[in-house]
Amino acid sequence: MQLACSRSCGGSLYRALFAEVDLDADGVYQDHRVAQPGYICLNCGAPAFDLGLVPAEMEAEAAAEGPTFIEKADILCPVCETLVQVGDEMECPNCGAPLEVA
Ligand SMILES: [Zn+2]
Ligand SMILES: [Zn+2]
Numbered sequence: 001m002q003l004a005c006s007r008s009c010g011g012s013l014y015r016a017l018f019a020e021v022d023l024d025a026d027g028v029y030q031d032h033r034v035a036q037p038g039y040i041c042l043n044c045g046a047p048a049f050d051l052g053l054v055p056a057e058m059e060a061e062a063a064a065e066g067p068t069f070i071e072k073a074d075i076l077c078p079v080c081e082t083l084v085q086v087g088d089e090m091e092c093p094n095c096g097a098p099l100e101v102a
Helices: 051-064
Strands: 003-005 014-016 019-023 029-034 039-041 047-050 073-076 083-086
Touching: 039 047, 047 051
Parallel strands: none
Antiparallel strands: 003 047, 014 039, 019 029, 073 083
16 A cells, blocks of 8 residues: 555645454454455545555556457466456366456
8 A cells, every 4th residue: 555645735644534443342453344445544634545546556457458469378268257268268177267467
C-alpha cells in the first residue's frame, strides 16, 4: 500500500475510513474488514488514494483490451478455482470448464 494525498499537500499521515475492527472480550485485535475502501489525508483532509493499487488496475485494463495482447496467462478456473495457464488450451484440466481470457 502506498497512500497519496489527492491534493499532494505533502502530508504523510492518513486515516482509513469505514474499516470495521473486530475485537475479542479483552479488546485484543482479531480481524478487520474494510466496509468501504477510503482514506483521507490527516494533514489537509482531502481524499487519499492507494497508489499501490494503480499498477494492478492498469494491468487489468490492459488485459481487458483484447486477447491478442495475451499469449499466456494464469487465470483461476471460475468453477473449481484451479490456477490454469491458458494459451493453447482454453479449458480447465481439472474440471473441464471452459475458460475465458477477458
Ligand atoms: Zn493532504
Ligand atoms: Zn476447473
